[in-house]
Amino acid sequence: MNRFAEFLRRQIDIDLELLRWAREDMEAGTTARCGGSVFRGFRECELKTRLLRLHQHCGAGNGPCDELGQTYPPEDERGCTTRALLGLPYSDRPGYRARWRP
């Protein structure tokens, strides 16, 4: 697994942890936060996880984007445009590298 994929998985895990805390606060009645945004956050994390899994081998020769000839060179950790775009929401977080921008 490369650094970019590790970074993405770690950010999704952080989001999930924050969402779990928000859900616990909501269930305990200690916050007025809207439940809809918490549940949408969980669905967005599932979407990102599924897309990352689907494109995990792109750029290594056996991903769906390899078959289409739409991958980055092997030395580029992003693999494909889909993976690069998945990192965009996290571009302000520590550890994100400027060269990962799509």
Ligand SMILES: [Zn+2]
């Ligand atoms: Zn791909």
